[in-house]
Amino acid sequence: MARLPAGVVVVSSRLDGEYRGMTVSSLVSISLEPPMVLVGLERESATRAAVLQARAFNVSVLTRSQEFLADRLSGRAPAIDPSWSTLPHHLGANGIPLIDGCAAWLECRLDQVHEAGDHDLFVGHVESVAAGSGDPLVLWDRAFWTLR
Numbered sequence: 001m002a003r004l005p006a007g008v009v010v011v012s013s014r015l016d017g018e019y020r021g022m023t024v025s026s027l028v029s030i031s032l033e034p035p036m037v038l039v040g041l042e043r044e045s046a047t048r049a050a051v052l053q054a055r056a057f058n059v060s061v062l063t064r065s066q067e068f069l070a071d072r073l074s075g076r077a078p079a080i081d082p083s084w085s086t087l088p089h090h091l092g093a094n095g096i097p098l099i100d101g102c103a104a105w106l107e108c109r110l111d112q113v114h115e116a117g118d119h120d121l122f123v124g125h126v127e128s129v130a131a132g133s134g135d136p137l138v139l140w141d142r143a144f145w146t147l148r
């Protein structure tokens with residue numbers, strides 16, 4: 001799978017009033033009408049538990065200049081506090097945070113959960129979208145790239 005290029009996003013949600021978020025490369029678009037996306041979240045992740053509690057998740061599509069955030073939200077850099085006080089963000093209409101300065105944002109209502117090995121597949125109904133700007137952050141061959 002390292003040879004398959006993938007976009008890099010942050011999936012976020014809320015658990016007991018605290019924010020959770022993780023770097024994810026498994027986001028795919030699966031339906032246009034209604035608009036639906038799918039993400040695979042590992043069973044042990046805190047974000048998975050938050051999505052199950054909130055029954056909703058948001059997606060922040062990272063740009064090349066946000067590579068450091070992909071590291072921070074994957075446990076490769078100092079952890080982010082539960083109020084995201086050091087992470088520039090804004091809240092979606094669903095009260096779940098979105099990272100500032102991204103290429104795009106999605107707000108999703110959890111529609112289905114499917115068990116798949118050590119991950120769960122979360123199908124989200126996209127309730128709102130917004131486009132930002134910036135070159136995409138791409139994962140390929142276990143490293144970050146961009147398209148130009």
Ligand SMILES: Cc1cc2nc3c(=O)[nH]c(=O)nc-3n(C[C@H](O)[C@H](O)[C@H](O)COP(=O)(O)O)c2cc1C
Nearest residue numbers: 022023024025026040041042045046047073074075
């Ligand atoms: C580039 C990249 C892509 C990742 N993609 C996924 C993914 O699609 N699904 C997943 O469960 N974990 C993925 N991870 C690992 C999670 O980001 C990592 O386990 C994270 O620490 C989980 O955070 P949490 O326990 O706070 O929710 C990825 C990590 C990196 C660096």
